[in-house]
Amino acid sequence: MATPGPATPEAPFEPSHPPVIEGFSPTVYSTSESFKKKFIRKTRENPMVPIGCLGTASALTYGLYCFHRGQSQRSQLMMRTRIAAQGFTIVVILVGLAASTMRSRP
Known part of the structure; x- marks a missing residue:
């Protein structure tokens, strides 16, 4: 079993200075944006x-309105439409994320 080498003294932690993380730059988004x-x-x-x-919000709102009015078939159709719209939104978010990842690569 090998003994560990001598410990190198490190600078003490200072809360006023953020830690240095390789590949991360906190100043990239330094501008405040409304x-x-x-x-x-x-x-x-x-x-x-x-x-x-x-x-998604439109299908949900109209589906709840139809449910309140007692139109159960149309309400069910709108809830299914809402699920499809949510799926569409998630797919679009993932495609946008993949596109921005591909754009940022050198």
Whole structure:
């Protein structure tokens, strides 16, 4: 069994300075961005995600309205439409994530 080598003294931890992590730069997103500007930027990057979210919310709202009115068949159809819209949104998010990953590679 080998004995461990001598320990090298490290600088003490200072809370005022963030730790250095290889491959991570906290200053990349240093500019403060308002909610509106960020929403517009993200919508321009992947415009199908808000469309899928609006479709999901619309199908849910109309399905609940039909359920309240006693139209059970139409309510069931709208709930199935909502599931399809949610699936569409998830697929679009994953495709956008894969596309942005491919774009960031050198």
